[in-house]
Amino acid sequence: MKRVLGRNRRRDDGEEGGHHGVPRTRSPFVACRMRLARRTTQVSPSKTFGVDALVREMRSRGVDIVNFSLGEPDFDTPDHIKDRAVDAIRAGFTKYTPTAGIPELRAAICEKLRADNGLVYSPQEVLVSCGAKHSIFNAVFALCDEGDEVIIPSPYWVSYPEMVRLAGGVPVVVEGDICNGFKASASAIEKAITSRTRAIILNSPCNPTGSVYSRRELHEIAEVAVAHGVVVISDEIYEKLVYGGVEHVSIASLGPDIRQFTIVINGVSKTYAMTGWRVGYAAGPREVIQAMETIQGHVTSNPTSISQKAALAGITGPKEPVERMRAEFARRREYMVGRLNEIPDVTCPVPDGAFYAFPDISRYFGRRIDDVVIRDSTTFAEALLRHGHVAVVPGIAFGCDTCVRLSYATSMARIAEGLDRMGEVLSRAR
Secondary structure (H helix, E strand, O other), X not given: OOOOOOOOOOOOOOOOOOHHHOOOOOOHHHXXXXXXXXXXXXXXXXXXXXXXXXXXXXXXXXXXXXXXXXXXXXXXXXXXXXXXXXXXXXXXXXXXXXXXXXXHHHHHHHHHHHHHHOOOOOHHHEEEEOOHHHHHHHHHXXXXXXXXXXXXXXXXXOHHHHHHHHOOOEEEEEEOEHHHOOEOOHHHHHHHOOOOEEEEEEEOOOOOOOOOOOHHHHHHHHHHHHHHOOEEEEEOOOOOOEOOOOOOOOHHHHOHHHHOOEEEEEEOOOOOOOHHHOOEEEEOOHHHHHHHHHHHHHHOOOOOHHHHHHHHHHXXXXXXXXXXXXXXXXXXXXXXXHHHHHOOOOEOOOOOEOOEEOOEOHHHOOOEEOOEEOOOHHHHHHHHHHHHOEEOEEHHHHOXXXXXXXXXXXOHHHHHHHHHHHHHHHOOOO
């Protein structure tokens, strides 16, 4: 029998007989506080966006901040992509599209995966979403039941563990080997597998470390995943940003067995400087993609129609803007890493991909900079922001409290200024 809260509700809340219609007692609906779902208390806000919000607040007060915190290309979206979006608006392409994305974009993604990654998918095995973050979220929700475990190599992107928790799953962190660019070995991953393990989230090139898994390393991880029947969610959003002749390899391309256990995640945000357009995609076994599409259909429906047309222009258009951006990032990488390693007691490995440096700053723990005692990566970042007006992200956000993350997705002039300030502040540490 349906519960009806309307005309037939019991009048036990003092509505009758009150002076001038004022209830004698408060309604239980009014008296109780709004209760939030338990999952909201188990998830932490994004620390990268938290740092950026503080930077914006300080800038609003006129403070000049060098912001190394946010992972967003400082380049503008190429004109041919913007032109396609304008054309779409003028043509009235502003209505709903299929939930999974427009057919021509899904076909273009299939061709991109074939040409760039040696992967053959049909459009029915591709789902376009509102950013690669949304694609990962869909995958985790489609795979995880309450109590299922997901292995996450550390350092990790801040949202991976929180997505798993939101799905009712349990994030299982496997520490990467600092001597091997913070990458997790296949043997370490295998030791973490239990009967509840559903997936491994693999990020190569990696945010925050810039590490890129080699073909051999991926082969070893693929063998473990297939042997145990564990799905690999392969986040490849930085695939075009690799340096020094390093090769990006999609783990799904290493054979038909691992292909059937992989969901490839990618998007247009980093490659084409399209972070605000919010288009990502997933490719994988048809039944998983269909489940993800069903979830998306009830949450967001389709990605923005106009953004899909812009993404199509990026994926099918000229590659010169991408290479120019990559080359400039490579130049900045060399400069930033070189300068960081010149600062006493800072050690920074050379990242092979993405646009982040991840220096170890733990030798400063226990020292004081003016009124700030450095105890961890958070207080280190606080000292830089308060006394040098330089914003970095504490490594604890990524599961590694001995490091901080700096993005070189900003101009060379600002990088130089920020590193000058950082060196000056740290020279005062006692």
